[in-house]
Amino acid sequence: MPNIASILKAEISRVARKEVRAEIETLKKASVAHRASIAELRRQMNVLEKELRRVAKRATRPAATVDPGDEVEARTKRRFSAARLAAHRAKLGLSAAIYGQLVGVSGQTIYHWEQGKARPRAAQLESLATVRELGAREVAERLSA
Template identity: 55%
Template structure:
């Protein structure tokens, strides 16, 4: 005949393991979810650092990076300045034609800023016109 204390001890051990497992499973699942979230946050931090590093480069280097990444139109600060001089327009007048402010035109020419892709498209449209056409368009805008 088995010893009553041995049977009781075995049953208590079995029930204790069952209770511990029931208490630990939600914690284990939460821990796995937290590890996933931490990994995702680490990836986000790496991405943000990469963006910050790219944004902190000088405007000239950013222009070169943007030129390499955008296939639609190229932009050159020197080319914009010479186009505006060829048309004989002030930065404010050229800005009216291009759909930007005179200050933006000035910053683009000096390399302190780079136009967005939508602005590059409007600059490309202005690129093909002459002095007379520019004067006509300015008269129509004003």
């Protein structure tokens, strides 16, 4: 009899292990799927947090007060190109210091703008635009005055 009992006990253990293994496999597959979805949700959350920070940063900037007469000027956004600035200065044959006097900044600032180390602010972009519209004679007149 002890032989039958041990055989029965071994068989029950084998069947139980087989059943448990099948259950564990389905749980492992579900766990892998859940981890993948959690990773995807984390990626989406990071993207949304970056977007939120960007929007919040834009919202905290003070809005410029616009007069109704300046509405056209407010809509035209100035663009800046370091290469175009250098080309314009070279075309006029001016040093960076003299060109800076026209714009209202130092010569070093002009060099930094041309090298791309810095970018002009909005007010400086406006003065650059006015200087850009000047011809060589007008520049000479301004410098002599």
